[in-house]
Amino acid sequence: MSPVMNTLVFEDFKPGRLGSFGPRRVTREEILAFAAEFDPQPMHLDEEAASRSMLKGLSGSVWHLCSIIMRMMCDGFIGRTASLGSPGVNELRWLAPLRPGDELMLDVDVAEARVSRSRPATGIVTFRAVVNNAAGQALCEMVSPIIVRRRDEAAAEQAG
Amino acid sequence: MRFFEDIEVGQRRELGSFTFAAEGIKKFAAQFDPQRFHLDEEEGRKSLFGGLAASGWHVGSACMKLLVADGQRLAREAAARGEEIAIWGPSPGFRELRWIRPVLAGDTISFATEVLSLRSSSSRPEWGILEARNTGTNQRGELVFSVLATAFVPRRNSKS
Numbered sequence A: 001m002s003p004v005m006n007t008l009v010f011e012d013f014k015p016g017r018l019g020s021f022g023p024r025r026v027t028r029e030e031i032l033a034f035a036a037e038f039d040p041q042p043m044h045l046d047e048e049a050a051s052r053s054m055l056k057g058l059s060g061s062v063w064h065l066c067s068i069i070m071r072m073m074c075d076g077f078i079g080r081t082a083s084l085g086s087p088g089v090n091e092l093r094w095l096a097p098l099r100p101g102d103e104l105m106l107d108v109d110v111a112e113a114r115v116s117r118s119r120p121a122t123g124i125v126t127f128r129a130v131v132n133n134a135a136g137q138a139l140c141e142m143v144s145p146i147i148v149r150r151r152d153e154a155a156a157e158q159a160g
Numbered sequence B: 001m002r003f004f005e006d007i008e009v010g011q012r013r014e015l016g017s018f019t020f021a022a023e024g025i026k027k028f029a030a031q032f033d034p035q036r037f038h039l040d041e042e043e044g045r046k047s048l049f050g051g052l053a054a055s056g057w058h059v060g061s062a063c064m065k066l067l068v069a070d071g072q073r074l075a076r077e078a079a080a081r082g083e084e085i086a087i088w089g090p091s092p093g094f095r096e097l098r099w100i101r102p103v104l105a106g107d108t109i110s111f112a113t114e115v116l117s118l119r120s121s122s123s124r125p126e127w128g129i130l131e132a133r134n135t136g137t138n139q140r141g142e143l144v145f146s147v148l149a150t151a152f153v154p155r156r157n158s159k160s
Helices: A028-038 A047-051 A062-076 A151-159 B022-032 B041-046 B056-080
Strands: A016-025 A088-094 A103-115 A122-132 A138-149 B012-019 B093-099 B108-120 B127-137 B143-154
Touching: A016 A062, A028 A062, A028 B056, A062 A088, A062 A103, A062 A122, A062 A138, A062 B022, A062 B056, B012 B056, B022 B056, B056 B093, B056 B108, B056 B127, B056 B143, B108 B143
Parallel strands: none
Antiparallel strands: A016 A103, A088 A138, A088 B093, A103 A122, A122 A138, B012 B108, B093 B143, B108 B127, B127 B143
């Protein structure tokens, strides 16, 4: 596992704006496919039932939206980060439904970056991610930490 | 599915189990979470996870799948008794999602849900708000997943 030269390490993440990622278009077909496999509630699968639901129209599973956010974060920066995984999600708020055809943009801030007490060769970077549709309406806000290797450790690995 | 009035704090339901095969782990990861430890056995072994590990979003989605299946089972039972079926609403979010231990290829996770709190919705009087702790436990009895999830649950005699 030799990190490439531009791999982002813990020290690269400072509190503040990280960036905007996307757009990512979500099709009706993928909404139906995810719902059929993991969340087969009528509001995610059937137009008629969905029109009578609280969300008033076909909407994507919230777990689908979370998974899409994960992919947008991977494509945006985690894919080139010395990421060691995530212990969880502190808080997640679903603000508006995901609709077929939505073009999503993801805005990411670094909320906090601190060295891990239990694993001093790593740091914990907490991100605040907000996903918006093309109209600028926020669909979901997530606060989530990931564990990132520190620079010294990455350098030692490269040397070794 | 049950109505708000039929639910009590502390009620627990076993939701069944889900086995994470290597192929399924890689397929989900390739689509939503293409980090090396979710895609390749050798990379997984070298990672903090110690083996090919399922994306945390795959684990959460599997829990959702079993929650929906359990709700559909309850709905069929209610229909067989000639009772009215409660159709649950969407979730406004969750908090304290914890990926406590890795879910590795071949692991079978048993999921359960326990009602933590019930309150009325001030903005939507025909709905109640339920908070539940959903958990996943592996075949060795170790807790691997936990989340405090919120959902809108319909009240029995409110058709407004």
